[in-house]
């Protein structure tokens with residue numbers, strides 16, 4: 001496998017949690033005249049040229065997102081780092097914050113300058129205690145070294161970073177739910193518009209970015225933006241930190257350029273499939289549609305290719321599944337997860353995810369019936385584009401795609417019910433029971 | 436939870452009209468509102484659960500879906516949160532199968548974990564779910580009993596019923612006035628939004644998430660607020676129930692009388708829901724200018740005393756003889772009116788004064804404390820028709836004068852004025868007056884102190900008008916619950932004493948025009964149910 005440039009993971013295993021080590025490795029070099037001589041517009045344009053796209057899941061171009069933040073609105077601009085990593089199979093932000101917290105801080109200072117912001121919040125998943133410790137230690141060092149606080153490096157620029165611990169809800173990774181949670185309200189997504197860029201935290205312009213997105217900034221600034229862009233595909237620049245898990249020899253975090261073939265990732269980086277033959281791959285976290293082994297053979301890891309295969313790049317978390325697994329069991333896990341994590345606002349998501357989970361439970365328990373699969377597919381049709389956030393589709397999508405691609409697995413389970421062909425009986429209450 | 440700041444903008448008469456295309460047909464709709472209101476303005480109803488015109492939009496039920504043509508093709512959007520834009524293209528179920536199916540799907544989801552025990556549900560007959568089902572659902576159930584239900588509710592209230600089904604709390608005591616049926620709750624968030632943004636209190640909360648979301652108060656705390664019964668109005672289903680009305684009457688057996696609450700000078704618009712000759716329930720009647728959809732507990736529960744302790748009717752001639760006797764002697768007569776007197780009563784009173792000549796003098800007012808408006812549905816002034824008194828030239832604040840000069844008078848006639856009940860120590864001076872005629876609905880303190888006390892109709896039993904603190908002329912309607920048909924409205928007795936009996940409230944109102952220029956051009960029958968803003972008042 002070709003050695004690739006490490007943008008985010010270069011300092012892994014080098015003890016870069018300590019500011020001196022980080023600086024020796026070239027850290028904080030960007031926080032200099034060069035940065036402060038750039039205007040906000042130049043910097044945003046610079047990032048736009050790098051073709052960096054958000055790494056949180058939606059893949060929205062970062063420079064463009066920044067350009068939406070209104071200037072001179074009379075309100076402070078907040079930067080919020082989305083470190084609530086909750087998607088199944090995703091664990092990159094955890095390692096990034098643990099191994100290289102100073103890079104996150106450096107990236108935030110750059111973002112802070114670009115957006116004219118005074119303060120940033122790192123909304124960290126509550127369970128990530130070691131990360132929080134690591135970041136807090138790094139913050140103390142950065143304050144002591146004068147990279148944060150008042151008049152950074154003798155300029156007029158003042159910038160603070162706060163760490164906020166979430167209470168452990170997947171939905172708080174959705175940016176508006178995250179903002180609600182940050183404000184101290186119940187973590188439920190807000191109606192849009194207004195979008196956070198215009199009215200987010202405390203009704204002020206707010207830019208929410210993933211940890212990895214922010215951590216790519218120092219490298220981009222110390223190189224040419226085109227150099228970063230060249231590493232990826234025409235529509236998405238740079239490298240990506242992939243999480244590979246499941247039935248592979250070496251599960252873990254691997255940085256590779258966007259557009260790397262999927263099988264290269266599995267075989268060369270993660271050491272190949274173990275325990276059986278490849279059955280399916282979830283390319284972008286637990287909420288995306290699976291690719292069969294044949295599809296995986298031709299897929300490349302980038303936004304466009306995966307979108308064309310009717311799945312998504314998401315957070316770049318590949319879950320590799322071998323042929324000893326029944327997809328129904330997997331789907332049942334997802335049902336359990338998403339029905340528990342629905343925030344409970346929208347009717348279809350609140351009631352539907354739970355119903356799907358109960359149906360899947362029955363199928364797995366050998367109590368499925370003919371027609372259950374069709375009913376599930378039809379129920380998922382009721383999710384499409386009608387809810388406040390896409391969480392409902394995070395379960396609806398898999399239900400549709402698993403049942404379409406791996407129908408045999410479902411039929412196998414349903415056949416275990418001796419009464420599977422029994423038709424549905426309408427249970428009707430008739431007057432006489434009540435009076 | 437979302438966007439508590441988003442109060443819907445409602446169309447008014449002055450809204451600019453814009454052209455939009457509904458199912459490809461051009462229509463003119465109010466341009467400054469949301470799609471749901473705009474469609475309603477042209478007669479297209481959109482089923483909805485969470486939207487309430489006077490609550491911030493939360494957009495969570497997803498029942499009000501319509502299709503909108505956009506840059507990326509036709510998209511499903513929620514009508515309650517989509518602003519009207521000129522030229523927009525909208526598709527309703529009339530032309531779009533997709534919208535029809537989407538609404539149906541939402542309906543199906545809504546019922547997945549709903550008990551559907553309508554036969555024993557208090558809301559049946561006026562339930563939003565039932566209405567939406569007729570409008571948007573009517574689908575055969577596709578569920579199997581095995582799938583089970585996950586009833587919403589506090590885990591502490593759950594139990595397993597005889598069929599082995601997990602159930603939610605059926606009568607959770609939220610506070611002194613409200614009981615919650617957790618199973619029936621559809622998590623529309625209306626009650627929470629009402630308490631938060633209208634009542635200004637965080638007493639109700641949605642706890643938990645997903646299909647184990649439930650409504651609750653903070654541990655150890657109660658729902659106890661002057662407006663807490665409004666949550667039973669805004670609740671679209673049978674989840675929030677009022678203890679006073681729970682299981683008292685099936686709602687379709689109730690008749691509804693639109694009238695105005697006369698215990699406060701805002702004159703909250705209300706429905707008197709009655710059957711079998713008694714009032715069962717008082718509901719707020721929507722009036723955007725006055726009380727919107729809100730009603731204080733005080734005004735709502737006052738009806739429980741309307742039928743109690745009533746003063747019996749007394750022959751008219753006894754009063755007439757007494758009054759004409761005093762007049763013949765040349766004794767001075769004090770005519771004193773209380774705040775629940777309608778414009779018609781006041782017209783009759785003025786006519787009586789005119790007929791008695793200089794020997795009679797008018798008084799009016801209250802000894803009760805006057806508070807300040809609460810911004811919801813109370814003005815704080817217990818003298819309901821104060822503005823009407825001013826308009827009719829009847830004093831509204833000179834009772835102290837009356838007690839001070841009590842010695843001058845030979846006869847006192849009080850109308851709907853419980854002056855002894857309001858302040859017995861001040862009123863005791865009135866006992867110096869030899870003849871005290873009391874016209875009152877109730878056998879109250881003043882009636883007890885009267886030398887001649889005659890029952891009249893209560894304000895809930897009369898036709899009439901009043902002018903509220905916003906200078907809006909509002910109409911009262913008679914609810915047929917008077918305990919004795921012989922009991923007459925005060926204006927009838929007064930006008931007969933004056934020698935010219937009003938035949939009806941409309942007749943009395945015509946006479947009122949003689950005393951108040953602002954009323955002279957109006958006719959009783961043309962006053963709208965939401966009232967009429969009189970000249971000189973601010974909207």
Ligand SMILES: Cc1cc2nc3c(=O)[nH]c(=O)nc-3n(C[C@H](O)[C@H](O)[C@H](O)COP(=O)(O)O)c2cc1C
Nearest residue numbers: 054055056058082084085086173174175209210213
């Ligand atoms: C249900 C849901 C969960 C999400 N969880 C996360 C998450 O854990 N971490 C994350 O970075 N983004 C998450 N997102 C995406 C964010 O909403 C948002 O797009 C992202 O933080 C933007 O950052 P980016 O532009 O840097 O990608 C989630 C989105 C949804 C709808």
Ligand code: SF4
Nearest residue numbers: 343345346349387389
């Ligand atoms: S789709 Fe689900 S998680 Fe998202 S806002 Fe609606 S109920 Fe909450």
Ligand code: SF4
Nearest residue numbers: 553556559562672673
């Ligand atoms: S709330 Fe009551 S009336 Fe309405 S659908 Fe449910 S059980 Fe029936």
Ligand code: SF4
Nearest residue numbers: 620621623624626670
């Ligand atoms: S109790 Fe009623 S108003 Fe409150 S959320 Fe439930 S259904 Fe809505």
Ligand code: FES
Nearest residue numbers: 483486496497515
């Ligand atoms: S009424 Fe529009 S979403 Fe509930």
